[in-house]
Amino acid sequence: AALNDGLRSQVSAALKEGRVTPAELCQRCLALIKSTKFLNAYITVAEETALKQAEESEERYKRGQPLGILDGIPIAVKDNFNTAGIETTCASNMLKGYISPYNATVVQKLLDQGAVLLGKTNLDEFAMGSGSTDGVFGPVRNPWSYSKQYKEKSVPKSHSEDEESNWVITGGSSGGSAAAVSSFTCFAALGSDTGGSTRNPAAHCGVVGLKPTYGLISRHGLIPLVNSMDVPGILTRCVDDAAVLLGSLAGHDPKDSTTIQDDFKPFELPNLTDVSKLSIGIPKEYHAPGLSSEILALWSKAADLFKNAGAKVVEVSLPHTRYSIVCYHVLCTAEVASNMARFDGLEYGHRSDMKDSTESMYAATRREGFNDVVRGRILSGNYFLLKQNYEKYFVKAQKVRRLIANDFVKVFRSGVDILLTPTTLSDAAPYTEFIQEDNRTRSAQDDILTQAANMAGLPAISVPTALSERGLPVGLQFIGRSFQEKQLLTVAKWFEKQVQFPVIQLEEVERHDSDVFQHQKSASFS
Protein backbone atom coordinates (compact mmCIF):
# COMPACT_ATOMS: atom_id res chain seq x y z
CA ALA A 1 0.00 0.00 0.00
CA ALA A 2 1.13 3.52 -0.73
CA LEU A 3 1.06 6.26 1.89
CA ASN A 4 -1.23 8.18 -0.43
CA ASP A 5 -3.96 5.53 -0.55
CA GLY A 6 -7.50 6.05 0.64
CA LEU A 7 -8.34 4.22 3.87
CA ARG A 8 -11.55 2.45 2.93
CA SER A 9 -10.74 1.65 -0.65
CA GLN A 10 -7.08 0.72 -0.54
CA VAL A 11 -5.30 0.59 2.81
CA SER A 12 -7.93 -1.48 4.55
CA ALA A 13 -7.86 -4.03 1.76
CA ALA A 14 -4.07 -4.14 1.77
CA LEU A 15 -4.02 -4.77 5.52
CA LYS A 16 -6.67 -7.48 5.33
CA GLU A 17 -4.87 -9.25 2.53
CA GLY A 18 -1.55 -8.99 4.33
CA ARG A 19 0.11 -7.01 1.55
CA VAL A 20 1.25 -4.64 4.27
CA THR A 21 1.27 -5.07 8.04
CA PRO A 22 0.31 -2.55 10.73
CA ALA A 23 3.87 -2.72 12.06
CA GLU A 24 5.25 -1.79 8.65
CA LEU A 25 2.87 1.14 8.33
CA CYS A 26 3.75 2.30 11.82
CA GLN A 27 7.47 2.03 11.22
CA ARG A 28 7.28 3.87 7.91
CA CYS A 29 5.39 6.69 9.58
CA LEU A 30 7.77 6.85 12.52
CA ALA A 31 10.77 6.96 10.18
CA LEU A 32 9.16 9.71 8.16
CA ILE A 33 8.40 11.66 11.33
CA LYS A 34 12.11 11.51 12.15
CA SER A 35 13.22 12.68 8.74
CA THR A 36 10.67 15.52 8.69
CA LYS A 37 11.54 16.68 12.19
CA PHE A 38 12.36 20.13 10.85
CA LEU A 39 8.64 20.67 10.29
CA ASN A 40 8.18 20.65 14.07
CA ALA A 41 4.74 19.11 13.58
CA TYR A 42 4.98 16.79 16.57
CA ILE A 43 5.45 17.73 20.21
CA THR A 44 5.48 14.15 21.48
CA VAL A 45 6.09 10.99 19.48
CA ALA A 46 4.77 7.96 21.34
CA GLU A 47 7.04 5.48 19.59
CA GLU A 48 6.92 2.59 22.05
CA THR A 49 3.18 2.58 22.61
CA ALA A 50 2.53 3.05 18.90
CA LEU A 51 4.64 0.02 17.97
CA LYS A 52 2.89 -1.98 20.65
CA GLN A 53 -0.52 -0.96 19.32
CA ALA A 54 0.63 -1.86 15.82
CA GLU A 55 1.72 -5.32 16.98
CA GLU A 56 -1.61 -5.92 18.68
CA SER A 57 -3.35 -4.86 15.49
CA GLU A 58 -1.22 -7.26 13.51
CA GLU A 59 -2.32 -10.11 15.77
CA ARG A 60 -5.93 -9.25 15.05
CA TYR A 61 -5.38 -9.20 11.29
CA LYS A 62 -3.60 -12.56 11.51
CA ARG A 63 -6.65 -13.99 13.30
CA GLY A 64 -8.84 -12.45 10.61
CA GLN A 65 -10.55 -10.27 13.21
CA PRO A 66 -9.69 -6.64 12.58
CA LEU A 67 -11.78 -4.17 14.55
CA GLY A 68 -12.68 -2.12 11.50
CA ILE A 69 -11.24 0.09 8.80
CA LEU A 70 -9.16 2.03 11.31
CA ASP A 71 -7.46 -1.02 12.79
CA GLY A 72 -3.70 -0.54 12.46
CA ILE A 73 -4.00 2.90 10.91
CA PRO A 74 -1.41 5.43 12.21
CA ILE A 75 -3.02 8.66 13.38
CA ALA A 76 -1.89 11.79 15.18
CA VAL A 77 -3.75 13.88 17.73
CA LYS A 78 -3.52 17.61 18.43
CA ASP A 79 -1.89 18.27 21.77
CA ASN A 80 -4.98 19.74 23.36
CA PHE A 81 -6.68 16.37 23.61
CA ASN A 82 -6.06 14.36 26.75
CA THR A 83 -4.21 11.12 26.07
CA ALA A 84 -3.73 8.73 28.97
CA GLY A 85 -0.11 8.21 29.92
CA ILE A 86 1.10 10.59 27.23
CA GLU A 87 2.08 14.19 27.92
CA THR A 88 -0.59 16.74 26.98
CA THR A 89 0.83 20.23 26.87
CA CYS A 90 -1.42 22.48 24.76
CA ALA A 91 1.96 23.92 23.69
CA SER A 92 2.04 25.84 26.95
CA ASN A 93 4.40 26.05 29.91
CA MET A 94 1.32 25.71 32.05
CA LEU A 95 0.93 22.06 31.09
CA LYS A 96 4.49 21.02 30.34
CA GLY A 97 5.01 17.66 31.97
CA TYR A 98 1.29 17.08 32.49
CA ILE A 99 0.53 13.40 31.92
CA SER A 100 -3.19 12.94 31.36
CA PRO A 101 -4.86 10.34 33.55
CA TYR A 102 -7.49 9.68 30.91
CA ASN A 103 -8.21 9.62 27.20
CA ALA A 104 -10.46 12.14 25.55
CA THR A 105 -13.56 10.34 24.26
CA VAL A 106 -12.50 10.80 20.64
CA VAL A 107 -9.05 9.40 21.41
CA GLN A 108 -10.61 6.45 23.22
CA LYS A 109 -12.90 5.77 20.29
CA LEU A 110 -9.97 5.70 17.88
CA LEU A 111 -7.98 3.39 20.13
CA ASP A 112 -10.99 1.13 20.60
CA GLN A 113 -11.06 0.68 16.83
CA GLY A 114 -7.42 -0.27 16.76
CA ALA A 115 -5.96 2.98 15.48
CA VAL A 116 -2.28 3.47 16.23
CA LEU A 117 -1.56 6.72 18.08
CA LEU A 118 1.75 8.02 16.76
CA GLY A 119 1.95 11.17 18.83
CA LYS A 120 0.69 14.62 19.76
CA THR A 121 0.89 17.45 17.30
CA ASN A 122 1.99 21.05 17.71
CA LEU A 123 -0.36 24.01 17.89
CA ASP A 124 -0.67 27.62 18.96
CA GLU A 125 -0.63 27.83 22.76
CA PHE A 126 -4.03 26.66 24.02
CA ALA A 127 -5.28 26.73 20.42
CA MET A 128 -5.23 30.50 20.37
CA GLY A 129 -3.93 31.63 17.03
CA SER A 130 -4.17 31.19 13.30
CA GLY A 131 -0.59 30.37 12.42
CA SER A 132 0.59 27.58 14.77
CA THR A 133 3.44 29.95 15.53
CA ASP A 134 2.68 30.88 19.11
CA GLY A 135 3.34 27.71 21.06
CA VAL A 136 6.24 27.16 23.49
CA PHE A 137 7.69 24.47 21.28
CA GLY A 138 8.11 26.84 18.38
CA PRO A 139 6.27 27.27 15.10
CA VAL A 140 5.18 24.52 12.75
CA ARG A 141 6.53 24.66 9.20
CA ASN A 142 4.27 24.03 6.26
CA PRO A 143 5.55 20.91 4.40
CA TRP A 144 4.76 22.66 1.14
CA SER A 145 7.65 25.04 1.92
CA TYR A 146 9.90 22.13 0.99
CA SER A 147 7.91 20.89 -1.96
CA LYS A 148 9.17 20.85 -5.49
CA GLN A 149 6.09 22.83 -6.44
CA TYR A 150 6.93 25.72 -4.10
CA LYS A 151 10.67 25.70 -4.70
CA GLU A 152 10.18 25.88 -8.44
CA LYS A 153 8.14 29.03 -8.06
CA SER A 154 10.26 30.88 -5.49
CA VAL A 155 12.55 33.57 -6.73
CA PRO A 156 15.93 32.94 -5.14
CA LYS A 157 17.08 36.01 -3.21
CA SER A 158 20.29 34.89 -1.56
CA HIS A 159 21.84 31.44 -1.86
CA SER A 160 21.81 29.20 1.20
CA GLU A 161 19.46 31.41 3.18
CA ASP A 162 16.54 30.56 0.95
CA GLU A 163 14.98 27.52 2.52
CA GLU A 164 15.64 28.74 6.00
CA SER A 165 13.97 32.12 5.63
CA ASN A 166 11.43 31.31 2.94
CA TRP A 167 9.38 28.73 4.73
CA VAL A 168 5.67 29.35 5.05
CA ILE A 169 3.32 28.83 7.95
CA THR A 170 0.80 26.03 8.23
CA GLY A 171 -2.00 28.26 9.42
CA GLY A 172 -3.61 27.33 12.71
CA SER A 173 -4.18 26.52 15.30
CA SER A 174 -4.16 22.81 14.30
CA GLY A 175 -1.04 23.35 12.20
CA GLY A 176 0.86 20.35 13.53
CA SER A 177 -1.98 18.00 12.64
CA ALA A 178 -2.33 19.51 9.17
CA ALA A 179 1.42 19.29 8.55
CA ALA A 180 1.49 15.70 9.81
CA VAL A 181 -1.24 14.60 7.40
CA SER A 182 0.18 16.67 4.55
CA SER A 183 3.66 15.17 4.91
CA PHE A 184 2.32 11.60 5.03
CA THR A 185 3.50 10.93 8.57
CA CYS A 186 0.01 9.74 9.49
CA PHE A 187 -3.16 8.84 7.65
CA ALA A 188 -5.42 11.13 9.60
CA ALA A 189 -5.18 13.55 12.47
CA LEU A 190 -7.45 15.13 15.02
CA GLY A 191 -7.55 18.87 15.31
CA SER A 192 -9.93 21.23 17.03
CA ASP A 193 -12.02 23.98 15.47
CA THR A 194 -13.32 26.98 17.37
CA GLY A 195 -12.96 29.74 14.80
CA GLY A 196 -11.50 27.83 11.88
CA SER A 197 -8.57 26.10 13.53
CA THR A 198 -9.00 22.91 11.52
CA ARG A 199 -10.10 24.36 8.19
CA ASN A 200 -7.51 27.14 8.03
CA PRO A 201 -4.40 24.91 8.29
CA ALA A 202 -6.12 22.31 6.11
CA ALA A 203 -6.42 24.89 3.34
CA HIS A 204 -2.81 26.05 3.72
CA CYS A 205 -1.43 22.51 3.86
CA GLY A 206 -3.47 21.06 1.03
CA VAL A 207 -5.47 18.57 3.07
CA VAL A 208 -9.14 18.03 3.86
CA GLY A 209 -10.28 19.72 7.06
CA LEU A 210 -13.71 18.88 8.43
CA LYS A 211 -15.49 20.83 11.14
CA PRO A 212 -18.48 18.74 12.23
CA THR A 213 -21.76 20.18 13.50
CA TYR A 214 -21.54 21.36 17.09
CA GLY A 215 -22.97 18.60 19.25
CA LEU A 216 -22.11 15.72 16.92
CA ILE A 217 -18.73 14.74 18.32
CA SER A 218 -17.85 14.62 22.00
CA ARG A 219 -15.65 17.32 23.48
CA HIS A 220 -14.95 15.31 26.63
CA GLY A 221 -11.21 15.45 27.08
CA LEU A 222 -10.66 18.27 24.61
CA ILE A 223 -9.16 21.02 26.72
CA PRO A 224 -11.78 23.71 26.25
CA LEU A 225 -11.35 27.08 24.68
CA VAL A 226 -14.91 28.22 23.93
CA ASN A 227 -17.43 25.70 25.24
CA SER A 228 -20.21 26.89 22.97
CA MET A 229 -18.15 26.70 19.78
CA ASP A 230 -15.35 24.14 20.17
CA VAL A 231 -15.54 20.97 18.14
CA PRO A 232 -12.99 18.22 17.45
CA GLY A 233 -11.82 18.56 13.84
CA ILE A 234 -10.81 15.88 11.36
CA LEU A 235 -7.85 16.22 8.98
CA THR A 236 -7.30 13.69 6.20
CA ARG A 237 -5.93 13.49 2.69
CA CYS A 238 -9.27 12.82 1.03
CA VAL A 239 -12.95 13.35 1.73
CA ASP A 240 -13.70 9.61 1.91
CA ASP A 241 -11.20 9.27 4.76
CA ALA A 242 -12.87 12.15 6.58
CA ALA A 243 -16.16 10.24 6.34
CA VAL A 244 -14.47 7.15 7.80
CA LEU A 245 -13.12 9.15 10.75
CA LEU A 246 -16.44 10.89 11.26
CA GLY A 247 -18.18 7.52 11.33
CA SER A 248 -15.96 6.32 14.14
CA LEU A 249 -16.17 9.48 16.23
CA ALA A 250 -19.69 10.84 16.00
CA GLY A 251 -22.45 10.01 18.41
CA HIS A 252 -23.80 10.82 21.83
CA ASP A 253 -21.39 10.73 24.75
CA PRO A 254 -22.86 10.60 28.26
CA LYS A 255 -19.71 12.38 29.42
CA ASP A 256 -20.46 15.39 27.22
CA SER A 257 -23.94 16.70 27.80
CA THR A 258 -23.66 18.99 24.79
CA THR A 259 -23.64 16.03 22.40
CA ILE A 260 -27.02 15.42 20.85
CA GLN A 261 -28.87 12.24 21.66
CA ASP A 262 -30.00 11.41 18.13
CA ASP A 263 -28.79 8.11 16.75
CA PHE A 264 -25.84 8.58 14.45
CA LYS A 265 -25.40 6.14 11.59
CA PRO A 266 -21.93 6.02 10.01
CA PHE A 267 -22.17 6.31 6.24
CA GLU A 268 -20.25 5.58 3.09
CA LEU A 269 -20.21 8.40 0.60
CA PRO A 270 -22.01 7.77 -2.66
CA ASN A 271 -20.25 8.68 -5.90
CA LEU A 272 -22.40 11.59 -6.93
CA THR A 273 -22.75 11.92 -10.67
CA ASP A 274 -25.83 14.09 -11.02
CA VAL A 275 -25.67 17.50 -9.34
CA SER A 276 -28.70 18.94 -11.12
CA LYS A 277 -30.85 18.76 -8.00
CA LEU A 278 -28.27 20.63 -5.95
CA SER A 279 -28.56 24.29 -5.04
CA ILE A 280 -25.25 25.98 -4.22
CA GLY A 281 -25.28 29.34 -2.45
CA ILE A 282 -22.51 31.88 -2.95
CA PRO A 283 -22.59 34.35 -0.02
CA LYS A 284 -21.57 37.69 -1.42
CA GLU A 285 -20.22 38.96 1.89
CA TYR A 286 -17.50 36.33 1.73
CA HIS A 287 -15.90 38.44 -0.95
CA ALA A 288 -14.15 40.00 2.03
CA PRO A 289 -11.64 42.83 1.91
CA GLY A 290 -8.20 41.39 1.47
CA LEU A 291 -9.35 38.33 -0.47
CA SER A 292 -6.62 37.62 -3.01
CA SER A 293 -7.59 37.90 -6.64
CA GLU A 294 -6.25 34.40 -7.15
CA ILE A 295 -8.63 32.89 -4.64
CA LEU A 296 -11.49 35.00 -5.92
CA ALA A 297 -10.86 33.56 -9.37
CA LEU A 298 -10.73 30.00 -8.05
CA TRP A 299 -13.95 30.53 -6.13
CA SER A 300 -15.61 31.81 -9.26
CA LYS A 301 -14.26 28.89 -11.28
CA ALA A 302 -15.62 26.47 -8.71
CA ALA A 303 -19.06 28.07 -8.89
CA ASP A 304 -18.93 27.70 -12.67
CA LEU A 305 -17.94 24.08 -12.28
CA PHE A 306 -21.16 23.40 -10.42
CA LYS A 307 -23.20 25.49 -12.82
CA ASN A 308 -21.82 23.72 -15.88
CA ALA A 309 -22.57 20.38 -14.28
CA GLY A 310 -26.20 21.35 -13.98
CA ALA A 311 -26.45 22.56 -10.39
CA LYS A 312 -28.35 25.66 -9.44
CA VAL A 313 -25.85 28.29 -8.30
CA VAL A 314 -27.26 31.39 -6.63
CA GLU A 315 -25.83 34.42 -4.96
CA VAL A 316 -27.06 34.73 -1.38
CA SER A 317 -26.59 37.18 1.42
CA LEU A 318 -25.45 36.66 5.02
CA PRO A 319 -25.72 40.31 6.06
CA HIS A 320 -24.10 40.04 9.47
CA THR A 321 -20.95 38.32 8.20
CA ARG A 322 -18.66 41.24 8.86
CA TYR A 323 -19.70 41.38 12.51
CA SER A 324 -19.06 37.72 13.18
CA ILE A 325 -15.38 38.26 13.84
CA VAL A 326 -16.14 41.01 16.35
CA CYS A 327 -18.81 38.90 17.98
CA TYR A 328 -16.39 35.99 18.12
CA HIS A 329 -13.73 38.16 19.67
CA VAL A 330 -16.00 39.07 22.60
CA LEU A 331 -17.59 35.65 23.16
CA CYS A 332 -14.29 33.84 22.76
CA THR A 333 -12.36 35.99 25.21
CA ALA A 334 -15.25 35.81 27.69
CA GLU A 335 -15.38 32.02 27.59
CA VAL A 336 -11.59 31.84 27.67
CA ALA A 337 -11.50 33.99 30.79
CA SER A 338 -13.71 31.40 32.43
CA ASN A 339 -12.05 28.30 31.03
CA MET A 340 -8.51 29.36 31.85
CA ALA A 341 -9.45 29.94 35.50
CA ARG A 342 -8.87 26.26 36.21
CA PHE A 343 -5.12 26.67 35.73
CA ASP A 344 -3.95 27.64 39.17
CA GLY A 345 -1.15 25.17 39.82
CA LEU A 346 -2.92 23.36 42.62
CA GLU A 347 -4.09 20.10 41.08
CA TYR A 348 -2.07 19.81 37.87
CA GLY A 349 0.22 21.68 35.60
CA HIS A 350 2.84 24.24 36.40
CA ARG A 351 2.98 25.54 39.96
CA SER A 352 4.94 28.57 41.04
CA ASP A 353 7.25 28.47 44.07
CA MET A 354 5.43 31.47 45.51
CA LYS A 355 4.01 30.51 48.91
CA ASP A 356 2.70 33.69 50.50
CA SER A 357 -0.98 33.08 49.84
CA THR A 358 -3.23 31.09 47.52
CA GLU A 359 -4.00 34.16 45.45
CA SER A 360 -0.41 35.18 45.03
CA MET A 361 0.53 31.60 44.19
CA TYR A 362 -2.21 31.44 41.57
CA ALA A 363 -1.17 34.81 40.16
CA ALA A 364 2.49 33.83 39.96
CA THR A 365 1.68 30.42 38.46
CA ARG A 366 -0.41 32.04 35.74
CA ARG A 367 2.19 34.71 35.21
CA GLU A 368 4.80 32.05 34.61
CA GLY A 369 2.66 29.58 32.73
CA PHE A 370 0.74 31.56 30.11
CA ASN A 371 2.10 33.40 27.12
CA ASP A 372 1.08 36.94 26.11
CA VAL A 373 -1.68 35.78 23.81
CA VAL A 374 -3.42 33.71 26.46
CA ARG A 375 -3.01 36.37 29.12
CA GLY A 376 -4.29 39.01 26.73
CA ARG A 377 -7.45 37.05 26.01
CA ILE A 378 -8.08 36.33 29.67
CA LEU A 379 -7.81 40.00 30.55
CA SER A 380 -10.00 41.11 27.63
CA GLY A 381 -12.56 38.48 28.52
CA ASN A 382 -12.65 39.62 32.10
CA TYR A 383 -13.15 43.18 30.93
CA PHE A 384 -16.16 42.27 28.82
CA LEU A 385 -17.62 40.34 31.74
CA LEU A 386 -17.35 43.16 34.27
CA LYS A 387 -20.71 44.14 35.72
CA GLN A 388 -20.58 47.51 33.99
CA ASN A 389 -19.76 45.88 30.62
CA TYR A 390 -21.78 42.67 30.72
CA GLU A 391 -24.86 43.94 28.90
CA LYS A 392 -22.92 46.22 26.61
CA TYR A 393 -20.49 43.61 25.35
CA PHE A 394 -21.20 40.03 26.36
CA VAL A 395 -24.98 40.00 26.07
CA LYS A 396 -24.78 42.25 23.01
CA ALA A 397 -22.44 39.75 21.37
CA GLN A 398 -24.83 36.93 22.21
CA LYS A 399 -27.60 38.84 20.46
CA VAL A 400 -25.44 39.41 17.41
CA ARG A 401 -24.64 35.70 17.48
CA ARG A 402 -28.34 34.95 17.07
CA LEU A 403 -28.51 37.32 14.11
CA ILE A 404 -25.57 35.54 12.48
CA ALA A 405 -27.09 32.12 13.09
CA ASN A 406 -30.42 33.36 11.71
CA ASP A 407 -28.74 34.59 8.53
CA PHE A 408 -27.80 30.99 7.80
CA VAL A 409 -31.23 29.66 8.73
CA LYS A 410 -32.86 32.06 6.29
CA VAL A 411 -30.53 31.10 3.46
CA PHE A 412 -30.94 27.37 3.99
CA ARG A 413 -34.70 27.82 4.26
CA SER A 414 -34.73 29.53 0.88
CA GLY A 415 -33.78 26.27 -0.82
CA VAL A 416 -30.00 26.41 -0.78
CA ASP A 417 -28.38 23.09 0.12
CA ILE A 418 -24.72 24.01 0.51
CA LEU A 419 -22.73 27.22 0.64
CA LEU A 420 -19.49 27.58 -1.28
CA THR A 421 -16.91 30.06 0.00
CA PRO A 422 -13.13 30.53 0.14
CA THR A 423 -11.47 29.18 3.30
CA THR A 424 -8.66 31.70 3.60
CA LEU A 425 -7.93 35.16 2.20
CA SER A 426 -4.71 34.06 0.54
CA ASP A 427 -2.22 31.22 0.34
CA ALA A 428 0.18 30.61 3.24
CA ALA A 429 2.34 33.55 4.23
CA PRO A 430 6.06 33.26 4.85
CA TYR A 431 6.76 33.02 8.58
CA THR A 432 8.86 36.17 8.64
CA GLU A 433 5.95 38.12 7.16
CA PHE A 434 3.29 36.50 9.34
CA ILE A 435 4.93 37.45 12.63
CA GLN A 436 5.04 41.14 11.71
CA GLU A 437 1.48 41.47 12.99
CA ASP A 438 0.37 40.42 16.45
CA ASN A 439 -1.70 37.32 17.16
CA ARG A 440 -5.01 39.11 17.69
CA THR A 441 -4.76 41.05 14.44
CA ARG A 442 -3.80 37.93 12.51
CA SER A 443 -6.58 35.88 14.07
CA ALA A 444 -9.09 38.58 13.27
CA GLN A 445 -7.93 38.64 9.66
CA ASP A 446 -7.57 34.93 9.10
CA ASP A 447 -10.70 33.70 10.85
CA ILE A 448 -13.02 35.92 8.89
CA LEU A 449 -14.19 33.28 6.44
CA THR A 450 -14.31 30.37 8.79
CA GLN A 451 -15.69 31.40 12.08
CA ALA A 452 -19.29 32.23 11.26
CA ALA A 453 -19.79 28.48 10.87
CA ASN A 454 -18.65 28.05 14.50
CA MET A 455 -20.96 30.86 15.57
CA ALA A 456 -23.91 29.04 14.02
CA GLY A 457 -22.65 25.56 14.90
CA LEU A 458 -22.81 24.42 11.27
CA PRO A 459 -20.71 21.72 9.63
CA ALA A 460 -18.05 22.97 7.22
CA ILE A 461 -15.25 21.40 5.24
CA SER A 462 -12.22 22.79 3.44
CA VAL A 463 -11.26 20.87 0.31
CA PRO A 464 -7.85 21.37 -1.38
CA THR A 465 -8.62 22.95 -4.71
CA ALA A 466 -5.55 24.11 -6.60
CA LEU A 467 -2.05 25.47 -6.24
CA SER A 468 -1.49 29.21 -6.14
CA GLU A 469 0.99 31.05 -8.31
CA ARG A 470 3.55 30.55 -5.57
CA GLY A 471 2.99 26.80 -5.76
CA LEU A 472 1.09 26.65 -2.46
CA PRO A 473 -2.26 25.00 -1.71
CA VAL A 474 -5.54 26.88 -1.77
CA GLY A 475 -8.69 25.35 -0.33
CA LEU A 476 -12.35 26.17 -0.78
CA GLN A 477 -14.96 25.76 1.90
CA PHE A 478 -18.38 24.13 1.86
CA ILE A 479 -20.83 24.92 4.66
CA GLY A 480 -23.81 22.67 5.20
CA ARG A 481 -26.96 22.43 7.24
CA SER A 482 -26.83 21.27 10.83
CA PHE A 483 -26.18 17.53 11.12
CA GLN A 484 -26.28 17.07 7.33
CA GLU A 485 -22.67 15.88 7.14
CA LYS A 486 -23.56 13.18 4.64
CA GLN A 487 -24.83 15.70 2.11
CA LEU A 488 -21.95 18.06 2.82
CA LEU A 489 -19.30 15.38 2.36
CA THR A 490 -21.00 13.94 -0.71
CA VAL A 491 -20.80 17.30 -2.45
CA ALA A 492 -17.24 17.84 -1.20
CA LYS A 493 -16.24 14.45 -2.59
CA TRP A 494 -17.74 15.27 -5.97
CA PHE A 495 -15.81 18.55 -5.99
CA GLU A 496 -12.58 16.84 -4.94
CA LYS A 497 -12.91 14.48 -7.88
CA GLN A 498 -13.41 17.36 -10.31
CA VAL A 499 -10.41 19.40 -9.21
CA GLN A 500 -7.81 16.63 -8.96
CA PHE A 501 -5.57 18.50 -6.50
CA PRO A 502 -1.91 17.52 -7.06
CA VAL A 503 0.09 15.37 -4.69
CA ILE A 504 2.84 17.18 -2.79
CA GLN A 505 6.30 16.37 -4.13
CA LEU A 506 8.46 16.06 -1.05
CA GLU A 507 11.99 14.70 -1.30
CA GLU A 508 11.84 13.08 2.14
CA VAL A 509 8.69 11.18 1.29
CA GLU A 510 9.97 10.07 -2.10
CA ARG A 511 13.06 8.64 -0.50
CA HIS A 512 10.99 6.57 1.93
CA ASP A 513 8.18 5.50 -0.23
CA SER A 514 8.81 5.40 -3.94
CA ASP A 515 5.34 4.17 -4.82
CA VAL A 516 3.59 6.99 -2.98
CA PHE A 517 3.26 8.78 -6.26
CA GLN A 518 1.79 5.95 -8.26
CA HIS A 519 -1.56 7.65 -7.86
CA GLN A 520 -0.20 11.01 -8.94
CA LYS A 521 -2.79 13.11 -10.69
CA SER A 522 -1.95 16.09 -12.82
CA ALA A 523 -3.13 19.47 -11.63
CA SER A 524 -6.11 20.33 -13.78
CA PHE A 525 -7.93 23.00 -11.87
CA SER A 526 -5.53 25.89 -11.53
Added chain:
Amino acid sequence: QQVSVEVLDHLEHLALVDFRDSEGVERLQKAIQFADQLHEVNTDGVEPMDSVLEDRCLYLREDDVTEGNCTKELLENAREKVEEYFVAPPGNIPLPKLEERETFLQGS
Protein backbone atom coordinates in the same frame (compact mmCIF):
# COMPACT_ATOMS: atom_id res chain seq x y z
CA GLN B 1 -11.41 56.47 25.92
CA GLN B 2 -8.64 54.96 28.05
CA VAL B 3 -9.29 52.30 30.65
CA SER B 4 -8.55 53.68 34.12
CA VAL B 5 -5.80 52.30 36.32
CA GLU B 6 -8.46 51.31 38.84
CA VAL B 7 -10.16 49.08 36.28
CA LEU B 8 -6.83 47.65 35.13
CA ASP B 9 -5.94 46.87 38.74
CA HIS B 10 -9.39 45.33 39.27
CA LEU B 11 -8.90 43.14 36.19
CA GLU B 12 -5.55 41.92 37.44
CA HIS B 13 -7.25 40.94 40.68
CA LEU B 14 -10.16 39.18 39.00
CA ALA B 15 -8.10 37.36 36.42
CA LEU B 16 -5.05 36.73 38.60
CA VAL B 17 -3.13 37.50 35.45
CA ASP B 18 -0.93 40.55 35.01
CA PHE B 19 -0.65 42.99 32.13
CA ARG B 20 3.12 42.61 32.25
CA ASP B 21 3.96 45.79 30.32
CA SER B 22 2.52 48.69 28.34
CA GLU B 23 2.00 46.34 25.42
CA GLY B 24 -0.38 44.33 27.53
CA VAL B 25 -2.43 47.40 28.34
CA GLU B 26 -2.36 48.46 24.69
CA ARG B 27 -3.62 45.04 23.77
CA LEU B 28 -6.66 45.52 25.98
CA GLN B 29 -7.32 48.99 24.61
CA LYS B 30 -7.24 47.67 21.05
CA ALA B 31 -9.47 44.73 22.01
CA ILE B 32 -12.08 47.11 23.43
CA GLN B 33 -11.91 49.32 20.37
CA PHE B 34 -12.40 46.29 18.17
CA ALA B 35 -15.35 45.08 20.23
CA ASP B 36 -17.02 48.49 20.09
CA GLN B 37 -18.00 47.75 16.49
CA LEU B 38 -20.74 45.57 17.92
CA HIS B 39 -22.71 48.66 18.76
CA GLU B 40 -23.26 49.34 15.07
CA VAL B 41 -25.64 46.37 14.95
CA ASN B 42 -29.29 46.86 15.76
CA THR B 43 -30.29 44.12 18.19
CA ASP B 44 -33.66 45.47 19.30
CA GLY B 45 -35.98 42.63 20.20
CA VAL B 46 -33.26 40.02 19.70
CA GLU B 47 -32.76 37.44 22.43
CA PRO B 48 -29.19 36.55 23.41
CA MET B 49 -28.12 33.11 22.18
CA ASP B 50 -26.37 30.88 24.71
CA SER B 51 -26.07 27.78 22.64
CA VAL B 52 -26.80 26.67 19.09
CA LEU B 53 -28.52 23.66 20.62
CA GLU B 54 -31.03 25.79 22.51
CA ASP B 55 -33.98 24.04 20.87
CA ARG B 56 -32.97 20.73 22.32
CA CYS B 57 -33.26 19.29 25.81
CA LEU B 58 -29.98 19.00 27.68
CA TYR B 59 -28.97 15.44 28.37
CA LEU B 60 -29.30 14.38 31.98
CA ARG B 61 -28.08 10.96 32.93
CA GLU B 62 -29.25 8.79 35.77
CA ASP B 63 -27.80 9.67 39.15
CA ASP B 64 -25.78 6.45 39.30
CA VAL B 65 -22.14 6.25 40.29
CA THR B 66 -20.35 4.86 37.27
CA GLU B 67 -16.76 5.78 37.95
CA GLY B 68 -14.50 7.17 40.63
CA ASN B 69 -12.03 5.74 43.11
CA CYS B 70 -9.19 7.33 41.21
CA THR B 71 -7.61 9.34 44.02
CA LYS B 72 -4.15 8.07 43.19
CA GLU B 73 -4.35 9.11 39.54
CA LEU B 74 -5.78 12.50 40.40
CA LEU B 75 -3.05 13.24 42.92
CA GLU B 76 -0.27 12.25 40.56
CA ASN B 77 -0.22 15.47 38.67
CA ALA B 78 -0.19 17.71 41.72
CA ARG B 79 3.14 19.12 42.80
CA GLU B 80 2.37 19.57 46.45
CA LYS B 81 0.29 17.09 48.35
CA VAL B 82 0.07 15.51 51.75
CA GLU B 83 -1.64 12.14 52.08
CA GLU B 84 -4.82 12.62 50.05
CA TYR B 85 -4.86 16.40 50.16
CA PHE B 86 -3.78 19.00 47.67
CA VAL B 87 -1.71 21.52 49.59
CA ALA B 88 -2.32 25.22 49.07
CA PRO B 89 -0.64 28.22 50.64
CA PRO B 90 -2.74 30.08 53.25
CA GLY B 91 -6.01 31.45 51.92
CA ASN B 92 -8.09 34.49 52.86
CA ILE B 93 -5.11 36.70 52.22
CA PRO B 94 -6.01 39.19 49.50
CA LEU B 95 -3.61 40.01 46.74
CA PRO B 96 -1.49 42.98 47.82
CA LYS B 97 -2.84 46.38 46.82
CA LEU B 98 -1.52 48.15 43.76
CA GLU B 99 1.08 50.16 45.71
CA GLU B 100 2.38 47.09 47.45
CA ARG B 101 2.63 44.51 44.77
CA GLU B 102 4.96 44.04 41.89
CA THR B 103 2.99 45.13 38.91
CA PHE B 104 3.63 47.19 35.85
CA LEU B 105 0.58 49.25 36.70
CA GLN B 106 2.35 50.74 39.71
CA GLY B 107 4.12 53.28 37.61
CA SER B 108 0.93 54.53 35.89
